[in-house]
Amino acid sequence: MRKRTVIALALCGMLLAATGCRKETGNSQQAPAKNSVAMVSAAGGTPIELRYVPEGFPLGLSVSQGFALHLFETPGGNQGFKTLPPDSGHKRYYDEFAIAGRSHLVITEESTPPRFYFDENRNGNLTDDRGPFIAEKEGLLPNNVSIQIRYDAEKVVAPYRLWLFGSPMGGVRFYPVCHWQGELTIDGRSHPLVAFDGNADGDYSNDPLAIDANGNGTADDGEQLKPGDEITIDGKQVKLVAVSPSGLTVRLIW
Ligand SMILES: [Ca+2]
Numbered sequence: 001m002r003k004r005t006v007i008a009l010a011l012c013g014m015l016l017a018a019t020g021c022r023k024e025t026g027n028s029q030q031a032p033a034k035n036s037v038a039m040v041s042a043a044g045g046t047p048i049e050l051r052y053v054p055e056g057f058p059l060g061l062s063v064s065q066g067f068a069l070h071l072f073e074t075p076g077g078n079q080g081f082k083t084l085p086p087d088s089g090h091k092r093y094y095d096e097f098a099i100a101g102r103s104h105l106v107i108t109e110e111s112t113p114p115r116f117y118f119d120e121n122r123n124g125n126l127t128d129d130r131g132p133f134i135a136e137k138e139g140l141l142p143n144n145v146s147i148q149i150r151y152d153a154e155k156v157v158a159p160y161r162l163w164l165f166g167s168p169m170g171g172v173r174f175y176p177v178c179h180w181q182g183e184l185t186i187d188g189r190s191h192p193l194v195a196f197d198g199n200a201d202g203d204y205s206n207d208p209l210a211i212d213a214n215g216n217g218t219a220d221d222g223e224q225l226k227p228g229d230e231i232t233i234d235g236k237q238v239k240l241v242a243v244s245p246s247g248l249t250v251r252l253i254w
């Protein structure tokens with residue numbers, strides 16, 4: 001767990017560094033609609049805002065398991081729990097959850113249904129965040145829960161829905177059961193765009209963007225673009241510049 005956290009944070013640092021160093025390409029077809037998010041305006045392409053959909057497995061995209069947490073009955077001495085919610089009489093478990101490149105303290109409460117206290121602002125105080133997030137079903141596991149993740153570089157907080165299950169390898173693992181969806185309109189025809197966190201790390205910028213160019217409801221080979229990749233739709237070259245880590249915005253050139 002400790003090792004995984006360190007790796008995730010190191011990756012985040014690399015991503016931030018890469019974003020910060022990116023030069024304005026200046027060859028977008030039209031000016032960005034908004035300049036409020038510095039990362040969007042600085043990196044080129046035309047931003048398209050996506051909408052959140054709390055359902056998994058869009059367009060048949062593949063997904064990996066993510067590691068969520070262990071159910072420790074006491075807080076780890078060096079984990080940094082400072083302020084806990086008032087005792088509710090329910091059994092609690094303590095750990096941290098590395099998601100979107102950051103580690104967040106979590107209290108899992110075995111109420112009916114279970115509740116998750118998530119240290120969104122990462123200050124060790126579990127009483128000053130959004131939530132607690134209530135699971136969708138009564139039993140502890142398996143269960144679905146939607147959390148809110150803060151993406152500091154974008155200055156946004158975005159929802160993220162998980163399917164949590166106990167793993168035979170130990171601990172609680174998850175699949176993401178949410179995605180972001182939008183449309184790319186070319187010559188009056190609209191084509192579905194889907195951002196999906198297929199590698200289950202809470203960061204949409206490191207997954208392919210799917211464009212269902214042939215409209216068959218499946219992300220086929222050639223329809224899954226990494227940044228810099230191109231696809232031809234209705235005779236037009238479409239290039240993916242980037243997907244924002246939160247999944248809220250994609251930037252394309254066409
Ligand atoms: Ca907090």
Ligand SMILES: [Ca+2]
Nearest residue numbers: 197201203204
């Ligand atoms: Ca990802």
Ligand SMILES: [Ca+2]
Nearest residue numbers: 212216218220
């Ligand atoms: Ca397709």
